[in-house]
Amino acid sequence: MATDPRLAQSFTAAPPRVLGFQLVPYSLAHCRTLDLLDRELAAAVDAVGAAASGDRAGATRQLLALAHAYLRFAIDHAPLWRMLFEHRAAPGTEVPAWYRDRLSALFVHLDAPLRAIVPALADDKRAMLGRALFWPSKKYLQEPK
Helix, strand or coil: CCCCHHHHHHCCCCCCEECCEECCCCCHHHHHHHHHHHHHHHHHHHHHCHHHHHCHHHHHHHHHHHHHHHHHHHHHCHHHHHHHHCCCCCCCCCCCHHHHHHHHHHCHHHHHHHHHHCCCCCHHHHHHHHHHHHCCCHHHHCCCC
């Protein structure tokens, strides 16, 4: 899959701003954006078919659909994506439990397909694998130089 040039450009911007305002970390805007991303990931799974995760081929299709939905979200909603994943809270600021819970809920979409692909993997290792596969990294999303 070729990288959309808008994706690389979207990761070079200054601190996240939406509509010209600097956002407070862990705000209602974060909550709504996490909900939007969750809905888009769920729609990707639904489009492939939730039952598809029962076999390896179907599970692979689900993971690819999730990856495409995630990248499409990052491209189409770049300022919101940056708000979620590139903000830096002040030192000593604790991440609220609701924010950690909502981030964790996004990775639930990966559990069924990963379970079908690597059934012997322990739950905690599978969760770690999902995060390793899908956690955003500027380094890996930019075009090679």
